Amino acid sequence: MTQAAVQTDTIEMTYREAVKQALRDAMKRDERVFLMGEDVGRYGGCYAVSHGLLAEFGPERIRDTPLSESGFTGAGIGAAMAGMRPIVELMTVNFSLLALDQILNTAATVRHMSGNQFGVPLVIRMATGAGRQLAAQHSHSLEGWYAHIPGIKVLAPATLEDARGMLWTALQDPDPVLIFENVMLYNMTGKLAADAGPVDIDKAAVRRAGRDISLITYGGSLWKTLEAASALAADGIEAEVIDLRSLRPLDDATIMASVGKTRRAVIVDEGWRSGSLAAEVGMRVVEQAFWSLDAPIGRVCSEEVPIPYPRHLENAAIPQAPKIVAAAKAALGRA
Amino acid sequence: MTDSDIRKVVEEELNNIAPEADLASVDPEADLREAIDIDSMDFLNFITAIHHRLGINIPELDYPKLITLKGADAYIAAHLGSGKA
Amino acid sequence: MVDFRMPSLGADMEAGTLVEWLVKPGDQVKRGDVVAVVETQKGAIEIETFQAGQIEQFLVGLNSKVPVGTPLARIRTEGEEAKPAAAAPPPPVAPAIERAPLAPAPPPPVAPPPRAPAALPGARASPAARKLAEERGIDLSAMAGSGPQGAITFADVERRLGEAVAAPEKRRGGLDLAAMRLAIAAAMARSKREIPHYYLAHQVEVTACEQWLAEKNAALPPDNRLLLGALAIKAVGLAARRFPAFNGFYRDNRFEPAPAVHVGVAVAIRGGGLAAPALHDADRLSLDELMSGMRDLVQRTRAGRIRGSEMSDPTITVSSLGERGVEALYGIIYPPQVAIVGFGKATMRPWVVDGAIGPRSVVTITLSGDHRATDGHAGALFLAEIGKLLQEPDKL
Numbered sequence: 001m002t003q004a005a006v007q008t009d010t011i012e013m014t015y016r017e018a019v020k021q022a023l024r025d026a027m028k029r030d031e032r033v034f035l036m037g038e039d040v041g042r043y044g045g046c047y048a049v050s051h052g053l054l055a056e057f058g059p060e061r062i063r064d065t066p067l068s069e070s071g072f073t074g075a076g077i078g079a080a081m082a083g084m085r086p087i088v089e090l091m092t093v094n095f096s097l098l099a100l101d102q103i104l105n106t107a108a109t110v111r112h113m114s115g116n117q118f119g120v121p122l123v124i125r126m127a128t129g130a131g132r133q134l135a136a137q138h139s140h141s142l143e144g145w146y147a148h149i150p151g152i153k154v155l156a157p158a159t160l161e162d163a164r165g166m167l168w169t170a171l172q173d174p175d176p177v178l179i180f181e182n183v184m185l186y187n188m189t190g191k192l193a194a195d196a197g198p199v200d201i202d203k204a205a206v207r208r209a210g211r212d213i214s215l216i217t218y219g220g221s222l223w224k225t226l227e228a229a230s231a232l233a234a235d236g237i238e239a240e241v242i243d244l245r246s247l248r249p250l251d252d253a254t255i256m257a258s259v260g261k262t263r264r265a266v267i268v269d270e271g272w273r274s275g276s277l278a279a280e281v282g283m284r285v286v287e288q289a290f291w292s293l294d295a296p297i298g299r300v301c302s303e304e305v306p307i308p309y310p311r312h313l314e315n316a317a318i319p320q321a322p323k324i325v326a327a328a329k330a331a332l333g334r335a
Numbered sequence: 336m337t338d339s340d341i342r343k344v345v346e347e348e349l350n351n352i353a354p355e356a357d358l359a360s361v362d363p364e365a366d367l368r369e370a371i372d373i374d375s376m377d378f379l380n381f382i383t384a385i386h387h388r389l390g391i392n393i394p395e396l397d398y399p400k401l402i403t404l405k406g407a408d409a410y411i412a413a414h415l416g417s418g419k420a
Numbered sequence: 421m422v423d424f425r426m427p428s429l430g431a432d433m434e435a436g437t438l439v440e441w442l443v444k445p446g447d448q449v450k451r452g453d454v455v456a457v458v459e460t461q462k463g464a465i466e467i468e469t470f471q472a473g474q475i476e477q478f479l480v481g482l483n484s485k486v487p488v489g490t491p492l493a494r495i496r497t498e499g500e501e502a503k504p505a506a507a508a509p510p511p512p513v514a515p516a517i518e519r520a521p522l523a524p525a526p527p528p529p530v531a532p533p534p535r536a537p538a539a540l541p542g543a544r545a546s547p548a549a550r551k552l553a554e555e556r557g558i559d560l561s562a563m564a565g566s567g568p569q570g571a572i573t574f575a576d577v578e579r580r581l582g583e584a585v586a587a588p589e590k591r592r593g594g595l596d597l598a599a600m601r602l603a604i605a606a607a608m609a610r611s612k613r614e615i616p617h618y619y620l621a622h623q624v625e626v627t628a629c630e631q632w633l634a635e636k637n638a639a640l641p642p643d644n645r646l647l648l649g650a651l652a653i654k655a656v657g658l659a660a661r662r663f664p665a666f667n668g669f670y671r672d673n674r675f676e677p678a679p680a681v682h683v684g685v686a687v688a689i690r691g692g693g694l695a696a697p698a699l700h701d702a703d704r705l706s707l708d709e710l711m712s713g714m715r716d717l718v719q720r721t722r723a724g725r726i727r728g729s730e731m732s733d734p735t736i737t738v739s740s741l742g743e744r745g746v747e748a749l750y751g752i753i754y755p756p757q758v759a760i761v762g763f764g765k766a767t768m769r770p771w772v773v774d775g776a777i778g779p780r781s782v783v784t785i786t787l788s789g790d791h792r793a794t795d796g797h798a799g800a801l802f803l804a805e806i807g808k809l810l811q812e813p814d815k816l
Contacts (some may be wrong), residue, residue: 084681263574294546294573333567353690372690375647377716382724383642395637395645 010191018160018180018192019049019125022167023087023120025197027057030085033171034061034252036072037089038280044089047127049184057282073124074097077107077176080122085171090126092134099124107149107176119174123167129182129270129317135305139314141270143180143276145220147247155175155201158185158222160192162245165199177201180247182220184269204251206258210238213328214258216281217268218244221319225268228324239328247277255281256289263294264331268319273301298327341411345404348384352377363405389415422471423479423491424455429465429731430607434561435486437459438492440608447475449495456492456729461557461603463596463695463724465731472688473497485554545572552577557599562606564786600693611755615670616791619750620799624807625773626766627781632813648766653738654816655809656761657681660736663802665794666787667735669756684734684754685714695721696737696754697730707816741765748784758790759799761806801815 015022024236026033035050041064054062054326065072069090076088090096107120130139147154153173157163163181170177207222208229217225222243229239240258244250259265265285269278282297303317343354346358349371356371367373373381382393382401391414393401440457449455454466455475466728476494476587480486545553545560549572553560558577565572580602611617629651637645660667660681668678681703684696699705699713720726739751740763747767751760771780785806789799809816 092559263546291547291551294548294575295568295571330568333569333571333573355690368744374688374744375649376715379645379647380715386642392641395634399620414712 005289009194011194012189012191013160014186015047015160015163015185015188015190016047018163018196019167019186020051020053021196022164022271023050023053023226024056026085026087026168027053027061029168030171032083034063034079034084034089035087035089036063036065036076038067038069038072038091038292040064040089045234046090046248047181047183049181050089069095069098070102073102074106075126076122077102077110077120080120080176081110081118083287086122087167087171088122088124090124092138092183093126093128094137094140096124096126096142103146103152103176103178104149111175112151120176121171122172122176123170123179124176125167125179125181125182128180129184130302130307130314131184131220133309133311133314134183135309139307141219142304143178143247144269144275144280146180147179147250147277147280148228149248151175152248153246154220155179156245156247157181157220158243158245160188160190161196162199164192164196166201166245168198169201173201180219184220185223188223200250202246203250204245204249205243206240206242208241209239210240211242211261212238213261213264213266213331214240214242214255214262215266215268215324215328216242216244216255216258218247218277219270221268221270224319224321225324227321228328231321231325232328235334237328237332237334238250245282245289250281250284252288253287254283257286258284259289260292263292263326264297265293266298266300266327266331268300268324270302270318272304273299276301276303293334295331298331300324300327336415338408340413341415342404344385344388345348345407345411348381348388349373351384352380361404364403365409366402367404367407368402385411387400391415421476422473422495423496424471424493424495425481426458426490426492427467427489427728427732428485428488429458429461429728430683432803433460433488435485435487436465438480438482439464440482441478441493442466443475445475445477449473449475458728460731461559461596463600463726465726465728467728469495469507471497476629499729500688502720510561514697521592537642544570544573546574548574548576552581552585556581557596558602559606562609576612597689597691597693597761600689600695604694607754611752615755615758616798617753617788618791618799620787620789620796620803621748622787622800622803622807623786624783625771625780626783626810629810629813630766630781633744644708644711646707646711647714647732649742649763650707650714651810651813651816652740652763653683653685653699653702654705654707654710654716655806656736658809658816659802659805660759661703662805663798666759666789666802667799668758668793670758671734675758678735680735682733682735684737684757685717686737686739686751689722695731696734697721697726698707698733698735700729700733700759700788736761748786750786751788753788753790758793759802760788760790762805778803 023035039046040050041054042064066099073088076086079086107122111119128141128143136197141157143154155166157166163318166179170179208226215225215229225241232239242258265280269276271277278299278301285297300319300323304319307317308314349358352373353371361370375397386392400410436458438456441460443449443455449469450472451470452468455469456467457468468624470720473495476496478493480492546567552574558580560572562570563576563580566576567573612726629648633646664677667681669676680701682698682700685699686696688694697717699717702710735756736757737760739760741749743765745765747764749762749763749764753760766781766783768779769782770777787799787803
């Protein structure tokens with residue numbers, strides 16, 4: 001799991017460090033920016049993303065909160081409406097459900113309800129995904145649910161560049177932006193350009209070009225999908241890997257351009273299959289690219305169980321490279 | 336009717352039968368059946384067309400005389416105006 | 421009120437595209453009138469009505485591809501009241517679909533039932549493959565697929581198209597030679613797959629025919645002259661009437677003799693195509709009628725204007741490679757017919773006549789027969805009958 005080297009000076013770092021650099025950069029650039037969440041200050045963040053920031057920016061801007069997701073998310077919404085640029089960190093997507101009322105009923109609706117008098121330029125970061133043996137209450141991938149909600153944007157940075165670059169762009173957005181960081185990516189190391197900066201947040205990216213099948217994914221599954229694409233290449237199958245990057249809005253143009261070329265698609269999504277983001281992507285392909293399809297659309301999603309604690313069961317419950325390879329071969333009639 | 340008028344009629348009628356044939360490149364002494372791939376029905380249609388257009392009623396016995404471009408030109412030139420061969 | 425339907429113009433036809441109406445609502449038509457032009461793999465075909473009456477309403481839009489059996493227009497038969505114009509609904513446009521039943525469906529009780537798009541039974545093919553096949557006139561039912569669960573994929577159709585599109589196709593009139601090639605491929609492959617052929621050859625002296633033709637033609641203007649091919653077709657037609665086991669169709673595991681003799685005349689098309697439309701009632705036509713019918717048929721076939729009934733009606737086929745052809749040709753039966761008669765070119769041969777050797781013009785006549793319908797013994801008698809008939813051309 002390494003990033004491709006780039007021409008300019010690069011620095012080797014972790015995804016965690018890239019997120020921290022993004023936070024630090026935002027705090028320096030705009031004094032309205034502050035970080036708020038459980039254990040983000042003294043403890044340095046439950047995934048150590050904000051470690052050291054309290055010392056650098058002080059308790060006014062790195063704010064530890066009580067264990068009350070609804071309360072501090074609501075506070076963040078209020079601050080944003082009042083002119084600040086808050087970054088709220090929710091420990092995991094599972095806990096974000098306690099703040100769902102604030103996100104869905106307030107943050108996503110205020111511009112509409114106020115007749116465009118108020119907006120909520122709020123960024124909410126949270127961890128998502130399984131793989132760390134954190135069991136059924138800390139391991140789910142519910143970003144697809146959030147992608148259902150009009151009025152917000154939903155991002156899934158999968159690379160160091162996006163971890164570093166999406167935050168600032170999100171802070172410039174006049175409406176709420178949710179950023180989902182897959183827990184398995186924090187320790188991923190790679191090279192990042194020394195001058196890495198903001199990136200766009202509305203385009204999907206082709207992470208590997210290919211002509212035989214489109215593998216459409218995002219977040220933590222990107223790396224498993226790229227691994228699967230390498231394995232497929234050994235069998236003479238050239239898979240194109242699409243990193244959605246933005247789950248809402250979806251970049252239909254990039255998806256359809258790819259499927260139009262390869263005529264086949266498998267969607268890899270760590271959410272549960274039923275009602276998943278994969279279902280949405282698949283349906284859009286059917287709506288927009290039906291006559292280009294050469295095989296049924298495939299999906300590799302999580303098994304429809306609460307994510308198990310034992311490692312072997314946890315691994316079996318979520319998408320893995322061999323499952324992706326099998327789904328791609330099935331779509332090519334080479335199962 | 337000049338020789339070139341006759342050749343023009345012959346080429347037009349043959350092209351009605353074989354539109355893709357480039358008659359300018361056909362050897363004037365080549366057997367048309369081979370050169371432009373025409374069968375007995377095609378040839379009968381050619382003879383019929385010459386009859387309608389120029390009034391020359393070519394009997395079957397004379398068919399071999401018209402089997403080349405050169406032969407067709409000469410035969411038509413010799414029989415023009417006679418109505419019958 | 422009766423429906424004028426998309427006809428089946430051959431066993432392999434599943435759908436056709438309506439490209440032209442030759443009548444308009446309100447027109448009176450009689451049985452046999454050509455009312456529409458339909459584009460099929462075999463080219464543009466003129467379609468006749470078999471119902472007399474007044475065209476009430478068109479039911480299908482131009483350039484719609486519809487399955488065989490789909491009502492194309494409504495015809496008000498004699499004595500029926502005209503429907504008030506205001507009550508007439510706008511003509512529904514039948515959905516284009518790829519697969520359809522081969523035989524015309526029985527008339528629907530009130531309105532045509534909604535047709536299921538791409539019925540599940542039948543060829544499994546991807547949307548991309550179907551779209552390409554539709555655009556290029558490929559019959560998916562005759563193809564094997566390489567995709568998931570044996571589905572036909574885009575690449576399969578591309579491969580199928582390969583040879584046809586590799587060489588730039590020549591269009592001649594309403595003919596799509598690439599599509600015609602695929603239709604020939606499908607029909608001939610089906611024939612060789614399904615029909616156990618047997619082959620017989622018989623050498624026949626045609627000196628009498630040639631002399632008779634020379635004498636007869638000498639007195640005739642080119643318009644009215646006869647070709648040896650006309651005698652051949654007439655002889656086959658008469659022989660087929662006397663040997664009905666060679667005249668008809670093999671369907672559903674049994675032979676159905678045809679009530680009339682419609683000889684399919686194999687017509688080579690410049691640029692590489694072949695069709696064998698029917699010369700109707702070839703056994704009953706005089707030689708003059710037959711010859712003029714044959715000239716008209718060959719001309720229209722080469723121009724891509726064959727009529728629907730001519731495509732679907734042949735009960736036996738005659739093929740001849742002409743005077744520049746070979747001595748003998750062994751044809752492949754056009755399903756569901758059961759016989760094809762081949763005529764080689766007439767060649768001068770030393771021939772024993774009345775105990776002496778003399779030069780005679782000889783033709784090798786062949787029969788390819790469907791062994792499910794007939795046996796070689798009957799085939800030999802059938803060929804011999806054709807040979808005998810050709811000895812007395814004045815009686816043909």
